[in-house]
Amino acid sequence: AVIPVALAGRSYQVMVEAGLLANVAEHCAPFLRKARVPIITDANVAQQWRGPVEASLAGAGYEPQWLVLPAGEGAKSWDGLARTIDWLLEQEVERGDHILALGGGVIGDLTGFAASILKRGCSFIQLPTSLLAQVDSSVGGKTAINTPAGKNLVGAFHQPSLVLADLDALETLPTRQLRAGYAEVLKYGVLGDRAFFEWCEEHGTGVIAGDRVLRQQAVSRSVAAKARIVAEDERETTGARALLNLGHTFGHALEAETGFSDRLLHGEAVALGMILAARYSARLGLLSPADAARVAGAVRSAGLETEISALGMDADGHSLARHMLHDKKMDAGTLPFILLRSIGAAFLDRTVALDDVAAFLDEELRS
Ligand code: NAD
Ligand code: ZN
Structure with missing residues (x-):
């Protein structure tokens, strides 16, 4: 299924299907201008999904660059943001480039927020892998990090260019996370x-x-x-x-x-x-x-x-x-x-x- 998110400024599509990550290059190609593709993920998701995503992108001639953060809410922090931004700058990401967020709501929120402030705003694609991220956090453009004062207090509205909700990802999601989503x-x-x-x-x-x-x-x-x-x-x-x-x-x-x-x-x-x-x-x-x-x-x-x-x-x-x-x-x-x-x-x-x-x-x- 393809579900449009119709916004005044910029509309985008959410695809909900099996097999999207295995064919991620094909779906993202219209948005990618360069061979190098920055991808941010967490360690749990990388263990399950880095292989297929890498294979699809490399097979299509892209050179995926990976930032693998520790899994858990802790990545959505000032430290996690600094690490992400510094890494993106090292990758020489420019404003028209797309950053891929492969993971649950933590990776999506962090990557989206980093994208919103990097070079005053660059683009990103959501590849949500948890049920919660697929049905909620990857759609709608709310991005944020947590601070000692509370959750999601620092953030921005920044819409993705595309959301690929791959039902296959749910196969590796722990049952407790599935129920929670x-x-x-x-x-x-x-x-x-x-x-x-x-x-x-x-x-x-x-x-x-x-x-x-x-x-x-x-x-x-x-x-x-x-x-x-x-x-x-x-x-x-x-x-x-x-x-x-x-x-x-x-x-x-x-x-x-x-x-x-x-x-x-x-x-x-x-x-x-x-x-x-x-x-x-x-x-x-x-x-x-x-x-x-x-x-x-x-x-x-x-x-x-x-x-x-x-x-x-x-x-x-x-x-x-x-x-x-x-x-x-x-x-x-x-x-x-x-x-x-x-x-x-x-x-x-x-x-x-x-x-x-x-x-x-x-x-x-x-x-
Ligand atoms: P999460 O990103 O921490 O993912 C949950 C756990 O599942 C993690 O350990 C992760 O590594 C693992 N995981 C994810 N996908 C997997 C897969 N396919 N296979 C195996 N393991 C996998 O948490 P979440 O529940 O996805 O998202 C919670 C976050 O989302 C919170 O920070 C919350 O504030 C945010 N959120 C944002 C919005 C929004 O509108 N932006 C809405 C709701 C929630
Ligand atoms: Zn919620």
């Missing part, structure tokens, strides 16, 4: 597409288990949903894009409480956050308790945790709520929450009282 797939159904949510209820286990046809559908429907929202609100100004934060305010608090560590992956936190947003919406009388239970059921059937009481956190409702205050989505003193009217109908609410959220979280922690 699937939370963002489910998110598109819960926030805006009840029919897709119901499709996920039926086929989520097949997507996780590796059914190729179902994976193709899950990824392309997710990318289409993200592309639609990004086209409507490229720079997060009209509010449409804010709906993508469903589950992320609660999720951010859980990630902060567990130290942004392997204890709780981002997608795992989003899955729990989505359930909390649904249950909190039900508590406010906005959503039916049956729909809140269905959200939890869909998360459970993907093999993800549904109860924050199971995380073994030494936290209470107020300490969790306090983390939300430090979330970058905080704007002019109010904390925007994405709540649900029904499955498929999320909306932005600015009237949520943090004390009430804290009381709700206390109950959830005890249940």
Whole structure:
């Protein structure tokens, strides 16, 4: 499938298929002006995918140049950025050149941000290899690094020229990462597409288990949903894009409480956050308790945790709520929450009282 991302200035395509990395040279050729092609990846992805990518590019007469960074969130840092920029300068990358980002959201965010500032902005191509990167981070142009003050606080909007989401890459992705990425797939159904949510209820286990046809559908429907929202609100100004934060305010608090560590992956936190947003919406009388239970059921059937009481956190409702205050989505003193009217109908609410959220979280922690 080819999904267009239609933007005012510059549109681009997202291809979702098997075999894209094995034929990466052919797909990238229209964008490559020189034989030397800089590629940034991480050690895990390099182990699995450097071979096929190298073979395709070398076979077509290119000379791939590799920067292999350590795997993990740590690469998305000032140090990782400096290393990346210095290496790109050594490679004598120029403004019209394309940099290839081969990896998960960490490599995509870092490479995209480096591309946005190198020589005042050069081009890049996303080759997302994690499910999360394929359905979320590689599409939409948000790039960033983390700093000691928090995650994604330094970054830029910088759109890629092309996104190649190769379904074959998911074959080497650890199952835990796959499930975590699937939370963002489910998110598109819960926030805006009840029919897709119901499709996920039926086929989520097949997507996780590796059914190729179902994976193709899950990824392309997710990318289409993200592309639609990004086209409507490229720079997060009209509010449409804010709906993508469903589950992320609660999720951010859980990630902060567990130290942004392997204890709780981002997608795992989003899955729990989505359930909390649904249950909190039900508590406010906005959503039916049956729909809140269905959200939890869909998360459970993907093999993800549904109860924050199971995380073994030494936290209470107020300490969790306090983390939300430090979330970058905080704007002019109010904390925007994405709540649900029904499955498929999320909306932005600015009237949520943090004390009430804290009381709700206390109950959830005890249940
Ligand atoms: P990640 O890049 O760390 O990848 C997860 C793990 O899987 C890593 O260990 C990686 O080496 C490994 N991996 C990736 N693809 C693999 C493959 N095909 N085979 C084997 N191993 C593979 O993390 P992620 O979950 O992909 O992305 C998370 C990052 O994305 C966070 O930094 C988050 O802030 C960012 N993000 C950005 C946006 C955005 O809009 N820019 C949206 C959501 C998340
Ligand atoms: Zn997310």
